[in-house]
Amino acid sequence: MxxxxxxxxxxxxxxxxxxxxxxxxxxxxxxxxxxxxxxxxxxxxxxxxxxxxxxxxxGTLPPIQAEGLRVGAPVARPGAVVGIGLNYAAHAAESGATPPEVPVVFLKPSNTVTGPFDAAPIPPSSKKYDWEVELGIVIGREASYLSSTDEATACIAGYVLANDLSERELQLPGAAGQWTKGKTLPQSTPLGPWLVPAGEIDAAALRLRTWVNGEARQDSTTADLIFDPATLVHHLSQHMVLEPGDVIITGTPEGVALSGRFPYIQPGDVVEIEIEGLGRQRKAFHQAT
Structure with a gap:
């Protein structure tokens, strides 16, 4: 089962x-x-x-009827949401960046987490709101100064589908950039619909896809990750304490609006993302006021 x-x-x-x-x-x-x-x-x-x-x-758990119930994020409000940037070489290239030699790390507030089908606001001043389908890692035991990737693997409870919605005009202005400002807007981290235990899925080669209004945008595989989940958990544990329930979103493949090939999200757009084995999200966007 x-x-x-x-x-x-x-x-x-x-x-x-x-x-x-x-x-x-x-x-x-x-x-x-x-x-x-x-x-x-x-x-x-x-x-x-x-x-x-x-x-x-x-046989000690009672069955329930789930039809008609809202689907929330599959893990309760995490203590930390840790983002990884530029973790697919092709996405780094379309962003005008060199693939990193060490993980690029940023943090998102846990209050950005929302359900996979909830209505999605575009920030009032946003001109460049963008999608990012991502594999999410859910931590199952404390990870601090881990000595190996094997230890890191043992700290992974499971995986979730994530969308790291990003406001590019806030994220990438000038020489310094402001990643935090572009990554922390309300409801900008939809998770789910499910948390799949690590033992139930092989995260090494999962297909990731995005559609906007039914048109394909992203289509890649986690085999193209520069830094795989165990490497990320091990690396992060050298710089912070990862606690059970924390979520790491591992970066997005090519095919975002930042590439210049597609328009940014507009009010009325429907963005769908999917990762093989982790389910599908559907977001109808509206202009926040």
Whole structure:
């Protein structure tokens, strides 16, 4: 039986669920509240994924009807959202940058996290709002000064689909650039729909795609990452303490509006992103006031 985790219900009042898929690919939703109040760092650090599997095997989780429920971000508000920039060589090239020799790191406030289908505001003064499909890493145990990538792998609880929405005019002005200003706007980090445990998916060669109003924009694979997930977790652990429930978004492939090949997001646009095995997001954008 394969499992993935979700949080369903109104914003701020989501309930944790596990989605179990049997050998016939039949999905069933189960209430996780007998085990945990939320899918968060405490749950992940306390062996929550393994305990969920045990509870499913024992038949102790009640089934629920998920139809019609809002889908929230699959992990409760992270303590940290760590962004990685220019982590695909082709995207670095279309951005006019040299592929980095060490990871480019920035931070996003956790209040930018939102659900995968929620309405999406374009900031009032934005002229260059851009999409970025990304593989997200969810941390399952504390990572600090790790000695190897094997240790780093053991700290990865699972993976999520992410969109690192970016305001390029704020991010890239002048010689210094202002990455933080361009990456921290409200609802600019949609996550989900699911958290897939690391043991359920091979993150080494997953297809990533983006469509705007049904037209293809990005189409690549995580095999093209410059720095893979274990390398990123190991590297970051030398500079910060990663805690359970933290999320690392690992960079985007080529095909963004910054390339000059496509227009930036406009009110009324629908942006869809997908990563193989991690689900699909759909965002209808409107002008914020």
């Amino acid at each position: 394969h499992v993935k985790f979700a949080r369903l219900g109104p914003a701020g009042h989501e309930q944790p669920v596990v989605i179990a898929t049997d050998a016939e690919d039949t999905e069933q939703y189960f209430d996780l509240r007998p085990l945990t109040a939320d899918v968060d760092g405490a749950f992940l650090a306390d062996g929550g994924i393994a305990r969920t599997q045990e509870a499913l095997d024992a």
